[in-house]
Amino acid sequence: MADFLTSQTEDFSKWYNEIVQKADLADYSPVRGCMVIKPYGYTLWENIRDALDRRFKATGHVNAYFPLFIPESFLQKEAEHVEGFSPELAVVTIGGGAELEERLIVRPTSETIIGHMYARWIQSYRDLPLLINQWANVVRWEMRTRLFLRTTEFLWQEGHTAHATRDEAMEETLRMLGVYTDFAMNEAAIPVIPGRKSESEKFAGAVASYTIEAMMKDGKALQSGTSHFLGQNFARAFDIKFLDENNAQQLAWTTSWGMSTRMVGAIVMTHGDDQGLVLPPRLAPIQVVIVPIWRKDEERAAVLEAAQQLHARLKDAVRVELDVREGFTAGWKFNDWEMRGVPLRIEIGPRDVANRQVMLARRDIPGREGKIAASWDGLETTVAGLLATIQQAIFQKALDFRESHTWDVRTYDEFKAAVETGFARAWWAGDAEDEARIKEETKATVRCIPTEQPGGSGVCFYTGKPATEMAIFGKAY
């Protein structure tokens, strides 16, 4: 066990705080609740961003940028929206040394200002659908913050679309939930449960909210992406109207969806272990690190030359780094790169050079079992194959963990036991008040009503009423 890192079982929360800093993902800022994302963490975010952006473009969206400042009056146009966000707004009252006529909100999200613009841009059904995404920072004045999971300022993307019909908007809402699901599973290797939010958990101003929920290694749930069907709420508030084919005025139907730097926290807490981070190969800033090993000076030249040649061969295919740092032992470097979560390590020493081979060490399998010898011949193929294997393996491991920490429960007692260590899955027919009571008593909430339902019907574990849907409950971040 690593003595430079608190173990997960000893104190998961402490483990998280330590590894985020020690792996150089982020640091605390001089401003309370804010964080500095360091280059290694930012590269990870860039990879997340690129993988999402590709998917947005592939589904017909374009990027744009809307202002950071929003007139205070805009927020107030949608009653539920302003009520939901007002406690956590940062407000600018002075500009250029003078009191402002109208106070400016630092955006907590951009539905209002984008709604305002959409009203001007949309006149005809021919202008629809309007499919815009923006990459931006937002500010929410949170009471309690944690690096990546909840910070006062965070980075995200927010998609905002407008449609001619209810069905189209709903289709878009679910399409983007599907995009998030695909991203989480195939890029981040995080098994997620897509589903609908309960009334009390839905976005302020939405008709319905959808989410992907992931289970962290401490059994708690992390909402990792959301997609909202806004109905005509914002269209009504901002007067987003268009003329349809029959020359009749119609209100548009809108959606919004977002994924944030919280995803970094999700990756850390889904895959990480007592040695440090375990990054999914597809998103890892460094996929492969080559650690050369030598004993004497005469060995050094041969080993280094071979390592450089392998590095040159691999670098077009994978993100590979050659660790030539002096003054660090090989063992130290092994630990260092493991802490940073690099999926695959190539060790090459004099013995390997003599045999024209390398040792490959998998980050996801600790110790000697994760090491295999591989020939220099076809190393590109071996490495690429192994990275794909690791990607799949850590997904499977996370899925197995979630399934072994999810219980079908029929009674409240079973429920209470389940949410102590993971998720409870149960027939559910309760309302917001029932949910609030459950939360009061157990700290667990409805994480989502999964899109995939078993079908049929059952008896609600809490109210005893007949139920047609199953819900996932858990304690949430």
Place this chain on the structure above:
RNA sequence: CGGGGCGUAGCGCAGUUUGGUAGCGCGCACGGUUCGGGUCCGUGAGGUCUAGGGUUCAAAUCCCUACGCCCCGACCA
């Protein structure tokens, strides 16, 4: 905003009870040694002890005030 903890070298801490020369480990610099799982030895640099006020011959230490950070709770992607 309530409860708790903390603020001393870049980082982690001791020293505060009982006021009297500011210390340890890691890191950093240099030299040597080592290198297949966090080498070892030596030398060295580095401090307005969070800030302000008070008590005292004398304050990191006692008193008052302020600020900041972390953790736990109520709100949230």
